[in-house]
Amino acid sequence: MGVPLLDLKVHHEPLQQEIMVVLEQIFKSQTFILGPEVGRLEERIAAYCQSQYGVGVTSGTDALLIALMALGIGPGDEVITTPYSFFATAGVVVRLGAKPVFVDIDPVTYNIDPAKIDRVVTAKTKAIIPVHLYGQCADMGPIMEVAKQHKLSVIEDAAQAIGSEYSDGRRACSMGTIGCLSFFPSKNLGCLGDGGMAVTSDPELAERMRILRVHGSKPKYYHKLIGGNFRLDTIQAAVLNIKLNYLDEWTRKRQENAIRYGELFRSSGLLDRKNVRLPVPVYRVPGVRHYHIYNQFVLCVDRRDALVAFLRQKEIGVEIYYPVPFHLQECFEYLGYREGDFQESERAAKETIALPIYPELTMEQQAEVVEAVTAFYM
Numbered sequence: 001m002g003v004p005l006l007d008l009k010v011h012h013e014p015l016q017q018e019i020m021v022v023l024e025q026i027f028k029s030q031t032f033i034l035g036p037e038v039g040r041l042e043e044r045i046a047a048y049c050q051s052q053y054g055v056g057v058t059s060g061t062d063a064l065l066i067a068l069m070a071l072g073i074g075p076g077d078e079v080i081t082t083p084y085s086f087f088a089t090a091g092v093v094v095r096l097g098a099k100p101v102f103v104d105i106d107p108v109t110y111n112i113d114p115a116k117i118d119r120v121v122t123a124k125t126k127a128i129i130p131v132h133l134y135g136q137c138a139d140m141g142p143i144m145e146v147a148k149q150h151k152l153s154v155i156e157d158a159a160q161a162i163g164s165e166y167s168d169g170r171r172a173c174s175m176g177t178i179g180c181l182s183f184f185p186s187k188n189l190g191c192l193g194d195g196g197m198a199v200t201s202d203p204e205l206a207e208r209m210r211i212l213r214v215h216g217s218k219p220k221y222y223h224k225l226i227g228g229n230f231r232l233d234t235i236q237a238a239v240l241n242i243k244l245n246y247l248d249e250w251t252r253k254r255q256e257n258a259i260r261y262g263e264l265f266r267s268s269g270l271l272d273r274k275n276v277r278l279p280v281p282v283y284r285v286p287g288v289r290h291y292h293i294y295n296q297f298v299l300c301v302d303r304r305d306a307l308v309a310f311l312r313q314k315e316i317g318v319e320i321y322y323p324v325p326f327h328l329q330e331c332f333e334y335l336g337y338r339e340g341d342f343q344e345s346e347r348a349a350k351e352t353i354a355l356p357i358y359p360e361l362t363m364e365q366q367a368e369v370v371e372a373v374t375a376f377y378m
């Protein structure tokens with residue numbers, strides 16, 4: 001029958017009436033930029049993230065960009081981050097004239113390995129960007145310790161991790177200096193286009209980002225800073241204000257789906273044969289609480305490329321996040337990294353595969369996915 005990687009149609013259908021009502025109101029008002037819907041969303045998202053201020057922006061990429069701009073990061077500065085993420089994480093650093101410095105990932109969580117950060121800190125280092133990849137918080141305790149020791153800012157790339165919690169219960173975007181969210185349609189909280197938000201508990205940084213969002217002007221046409229157009233649309237904010245009411249329920253369904261995949265794979269025999277390794281929803285510290293919001297459900301597998309081809313032929317939607325780590329990207333050749341520099345990232349790029357995990361995925365669809373994976377190996 002086939003199973004899509006993501007089914008936005010079934011996701012949005014039950015909300016259509018509710019969304020159309022606010023779209024009509026906005027159409028009547030003819031105010032399309034920022035406005036009360038954006039302000040309301042900023043307050044609600046900041047609170048949801050256990051933080052103080054939200055600044056609604058054009059995308060997750062721009063949330064990262066504006067965060068770095070607010071921190072004054074530019075030419076001559078170095079920013080430490082992971083080589084294994086969506087391009088934007090490193091792209092924004094370079095766009096501001098700064099240099100990304102990569103640190104390999106932990107092979108179990110796929111997040112930056114905090115133990116390896118200290119050794120690349122230099123006098124030029126200004127910030128660390130940990131990514132909460134796939135919806136699982138990076139190991140923020142030791143990351144914040146290194147940052148404190150060297151007086152570095154920490155920008156959490158929480159584009160895939162809204163509502164995700166660290167082992168101590170703190171939420172993504174509440175632990176670093178600034179947290180960045182994306183509302184791209186495939187994220188756990190997505191709008192009907194592009195959108196994002198920068199979240200912080202620092203009132204001065206929040207104000208700076210608000211000014212940067214409108215070309216650095218305050219009041220209008222008087223420019224304190226050189227910013228850009230990073231404004232979030234009223235329509236997107238209104239849609240997000242509706243969808244936010246359902247986010248916890250969707251997250252719970254994703255988590256239930258993850259548990260069900262776990263059960264199905266355990267009974268498939270593939271785990272014992274070591275063809276498949278499940279995402280690890282626990283830190284390796286025994287007894288430590290864990291919370292994953294499963295923006296993606298990512299397996300580490302044998303003969304990955306052949307499996308991908310096999311599943312696609314069976315019309316099972318799968319994706320590779322991400323096939324090429326940053327240090328091997330053509331555009332970053334000038335940084336001078338080589339193959340072998342970040343072995344865990346390189347291995348993850350070769351061995352991982354994302355399966356459908358969206359909230360509306362049915363038990364039958366999950367069984368079909370696992371049966372297809374099993375058929376490939378058995």
Ligand SMILES: *Cc1c(COP(=O)(O)O)cnc(C)c1O
Nearest residue numbers: 059060061086088159160182184
């Ligand atoms: C999606 C994503 C971004 C960028 O968000 P956009 O809204 O698409 O600009 C940044 N970082 C990570 C890890 C992402 O997954």
